[in-house]
Amino acid sequence: MGRYVVRRLLQMIPVFIGATFIIFMMMYSLPGDPIRALWGERAPDEAQMAAMKESLGLDQPILKQYWDYLTGLVQGDFGTQIASRRPVWDVITDALPATVRLTVLAFVITAVVGVSMGLIAGLRAGGKTDRVILFGTLLLISVPVFVIGYLYQTYFGVRWGLVKPNVQDSESWSQLLLPAVVLASVSLAYVARLTRTSIAENKRADYMRTARAKGLSKTRAVRVHLLRNSLIPVITFLGVDLGSLFAGAIVTEGIFNIHGIGQAVYQALNSREGATVVGVVSFIILVYLVVTLIVDLLYAVLDPRIRYA
Numbered sequence: 001m002g003r004y005v006v007r008r009l010l011q012m013i014p015v016f017i018g019a020t021f022i023i024f025m026m027m028y029s030l031p032g033d034p035i036r037a038l039w040g041e042r043a044p045d046e047a048q049m050a051a052m053k054e055s056l057g058l059d060q061p062i063l064k065q066y067w068d069y070l071t072g073l074v075q076g077d078f079g080t081q082i083a084s085r086r087p088v089w090d091v092i093t094d095a096l097p098a099t100v101r102l103t104v105l106a107f108v109i110t111a112v113v114g115v116s117m118g119l120i121a122g123l124r125a126g127g128k129t130d131r132v133i134l135f136g137t138l139l140l141i142s143v144p145v146f147v148i149g150y151l152y153q154t155y156f157g158v159r160w161g162l163v164k165p166n167v168q169d170s171e172s173w174s175q176l177l178l179p180a181v182v183l184a185s186v187s188l189a190y191v192a193r194l195t196r197t198s199i200a201e202n203k204r205a206d207y208m209r210t211a212r213a214k215g216l217s218k219t220r221a222v223r224v225h226l227l228r229n230s231l232i233p234v235i236t237f238l239g240v241d242l243g244s245l246f247a248g249a250i251v252t253e254g255i256f257n258i259h260g261i262g263q264a265v266y267q268a269l270n271s272r273e274g275a276t277v278v279g280v281v282s283f284i285i286l287v288y289l290v291v292t293l294i295v296d297l298l299y300a301v302l303d304p305r306i307r308y309a
Contacts (some may be wrong), residue, residue, distance in 0.1 A: 082275055
């Protein structure tokens with residue numbers, strides 16, 4: 001197990017470097033000068049601009065800038081916001097609680113509703129209920145998240161007045177419910193279809209016939225045997241999906257005006273704050289890699305064959 005853990009940790013290093021390198025190059029190769037943008041329509045002070053570039057290291061070659069950024073990351077420095085001169089880490093910690101609340105709520109909805117729908121469809125495979133669920137989940141997967149978000153916002157928030165169309169208090173769980181449903185929509189559909197397939201296959205397995213032959217009721221056989229064996233791939237997917245939900249909150253937070261990580265990235269993109277975008281995205285990549293590592297380790301504990309694959 002120790003060798004497997006070390007191997008997985010070593011695999012994370014090139015992935016992290018490659019991902020941050022691509023993001024860094026994309027942001028710093030965009031046209032325009034973020035320092036010049038601070039002056040807006042006014043004539044810039046050339047001496048002040050040069051001093052700011054030197055202090056932020058923006059006068060260095062691009063590869064040197066990336067190397068400095070990478071060595072700073074190792075020491076926990078995610079860069080400096082150009083306009084406010086605040087550490088990007090402070091921007092992240094200010095925005096993180098709202099994103100965490102949104103992600104946790106979306107994850108609970110994905111797990112509870114997705115598994116329930118998949119269980120119902122799997123037990124009635126081929127029936128009318130199964131076909132309705134398959135059609136509904138296919139529809140959710142086919143429609144982009146921003147379209148679902150604007151539809152829900154328009155009907156539930158504006159036309160029917162059931163909820164507030166925009167989140168005014170990011171600490172309120174009730175106001176985050178609709179954005180969480182939007183964020184969970186696509187993942188929920190995948191979980192439902194994965195659970196449905198696994199349940200439909202396993203309910204014909206020999207151990208289910210044996211359980212029924214031993215006198216177990218259908219409900220108990222499903223709860224004790226069928227669910228336990230069918231949910232292993234679903235749990236793996238949910239673990240990896242937790243990182244995806246965190247990263248996917250960028251679009252949802254923009255639609256519902258949530259002051260979280262996503263909105264920090266959205267505002268930084270609008271103001272050409274490359275350092276903030278790269279810093280926040282690097283943090284999201286780290287979260288995704290750590291969650292994936294934990295899932296892989298848990299899976300290796302459940303199935304020892306994976307350690308030697």
